[in-house]
Amino acid sequence: MSDTVPATEAVILEEQGDSAPRGTPALKYALTKIGGALISLVMVIILGFFAFKILPGDPVKAMARDRPMSPEQMEQLRKQLGLDRPLLQQFTDYIGNVFTLNFGESYVYHESVASLIGQYFWNTILLTGTAAVLAISLGLWLGQKAGWKHGSTFDKITSGTSLVLWSVPTFWLGLILLMVFGGTLHWFPTGGMVSSSPPADAIGQVFDVISHMVLPVATMVAVVYAQYVMVMRASVMEEMSADYLTTARAKGLRDDLVRTRHAVPNALLPAVTLVFMHIGGLIAGAVTVETVFSWPGLGKLTFEAIQGPDLPLLQGTFVVFSAIIIVMNLFADFIYRWLDPRVRRA
């Protein structure tokens, strides 16, 4: 945040005087960033193979755990899973397939990893998307208010609450909400995405899904919104000393309008890029919440793949989660450049 100096006259001048030579540097900037992202992606893909291959344990033995199986049966299973082939061949097959988004077949589900991920992806987006939108709006809104009146009781309460919630373990908070609002009060369902006997009408079904979303979304929002509060609060505080706010006040604008019209838009710059960088992490962070609330998404899929252990599925979710984070960071870079002229000039 230290590089976020208040808007200077130079910036204003550039904004008004339209852009200078932008074409070539912009392209170069884009290519550098995209190139970097691609290199990261390739490394993730290679790591995705070896990280799970060096794990101790034999997946076939783990599957046959507690089941009377003969060595011949296990050998057959190993052959079916392609584990009898040399490591190098497994690797070249993997690399060849991965660029067509083919991660092979899940050991457990006997289904292609790509189609499994495709099925669960939207459930995760629904859950984390909702949580992200709520956490971001709530966090930014509370943050700018707290920053504007920093030191006030409102500020103390907001920062205090959000910091406490931020430091609470997600798993624990989720279970507490589940026990209180699910097990004891019976207000919300205790898990899953739809009821075991969902209502017949479409509206009823939508509300059914919403009621299943309340507790997991609340958990995610509670744990996540603090970082937006903090970023926005700090950002607004930095803007507060800027000259243009004095000018705005001198125009006779009410304090509220000075804040919402002038301070907040500028303060949003660092916050927005941070938001994009966080969204990737938020999706990956769904593992805990989805596990507590049995939400059929990528997080739960990953959790179960670890227990399997279902290596192709683990590879698949690992690459997908990493790719989301890489792409979101790339977005953040572009958006920051687009929003903040100082980056363009640099």
Added chain:
Amino acid sequence: MRTRHRKHLMRVLCVAAATALMATPATMASASAPSGIRAAESTAPPTSDADSKTLRIATSGFVDSFNPFTSIYLLPTNTLRYTYEFLVQFAQEDGSPTKGLADSWETSEGGKVWTFTLQDGLKWSDGEPITSEDVKYTYETMMSDPALGVANGNLLANLDSIDTPDEKTVVLTMTAPQAPNPGVEIPVVPKHVWEKIDNPAEYPNDKDVVGSGPFLLESYKANQFITLKANPDFWRGAPKIDKIQYIYYTNSDAQVQALRSGDVDMVTGLTATQYEALKNVDGITVHSGQGRRYSSIGLNSGWKTRTGEAYGNGNPALQDVAVRQAIRLGTDIETLLDKVLGGYGVLATSFVPASYPNWTLPADSPVIMKYDPDAAKKKLDEAGWAVGADGIRVKDGQPLKLRLFVDSSSITEQSEAEYFVPWMKEIGIQVDIESTDVDTISAETSAGNYDMYFSGWSMGADPDFQLGINTCANLPTGTDGSGGTSQDGWCDPEFDKLYDEQHTELDPEKRKALVQEMLEMNYEATAQVATWYANSLEAYRSDRFTDFSLMPKKGGIIANQSGYWGYLTVHAVGDAETAKGGPNVGLLVTGGVVGVLVIGAVILLMVRRRRSADIE
């Protein structure tokens, strides 16, 4: 000034809108198909009035497929137990063979030829008759294609040929005589359905299943539900409930909460703490039944391959039976069971659980050694291990130090170790704990790189397999532990001789005596210290369902039996309303909250508009 800020604000709004848009398709997608993933595979969910006769069971089990030839995970194989009848079933009373598809069976040529006579008038759920051709098709399919033998191929390893002289007779000719009934545990599938499937090994078999058992698979949504419906034509009579529905809960504490709130009717695999907490809850009955799993502390008595090549880095001290026996004498399994398992289990005597009374080694067997640290010390003294200055025993300059693997994620194992280590110290053995993940433990123990670890197996109703994996023939072929399924790496030619005898002994009493002799032999050799047969802790909504059937009938379990008895007699109590209140309140509250939020947002927007219009 104003323009600049407007511009900024517009850009920020664009970004916000883009973020919101990202979430929208998901919302739309699931609004149009709220039943979520794999909607195509599911048939209609149970209607509300049928709910009172739908038994909802919480599960976190894996499903590979419902293919009876290839499925190996517990949950689907249990489901297959309900869907497809075997030739011979395990009895509810004590697990001995009883009627299945076959009415009767007889053996000739000393157990080499088994002749089964099918019951009259048996029908598949689609109305087709069940004949000996179905059995022949099932067995031959498993034998001819290794991919179809993955699940149960080992049960037919000894089968030479199968003949069907008529529609009701099945003759199995074995390559060598055998006492265990070859008709158990193999789901017999309808030939007229399966012969039409192009690639049976890949067939998921998760819809429109034609079967012969008490319940048939109706629909399956991965990670959400498995729904089974009652088979009204089941030959023992139709079940008294309409449906069994397995509902997915990843987290076991969430399962308990779901039972409390009435979202599910039954939860299994409870911990002692969860069990205690549910004990006095209204409308819930807890049940502690004798499980079919044994737990032990595995000792590395020196792993060898089948050709006698030693491998692994186990402490050679453990190759001395006196040291292993001293460890057994110094371990107070009674206290372990009481303190670690909360007493919910039976003291183990061998690797055959007490829930199989025909086979288990009785607690009053003369070989059983009671906890006796003094006797343990004496044994170590006699074996030449003298107590050193620090209390640790020494022989030939080597201190008696043993490693113990502990699964870092298992509270049970960790607390077991807390008792075990001081007990060993008392008799002069230093135990160093290596706490790690279960995959590492599995890899290291396969390679023989351990001294001690916590182990266990679940066992079927016939002890033949479990005895078999203690014979020399099941030692690994490679020094990496591959090619075998030995239980503890121990083997004794005397034991192998008895194994062959019991394997062909058709007189149940004589076979029982042989098995007991083998268990005694294994006990004295102390290849492991068997600790307990943990009870299976279950809880159900007794305000909704009653009359579950246990297996074994006395003190047995409801779920995960080696039979299909658990849900045959269960019926609804009728008072279904209490459990159904939950989600509806949730709906109302959610609706209310969403409504208030929307109205609030609209008002806020209007107020702001008016304000800005006033001022600027």
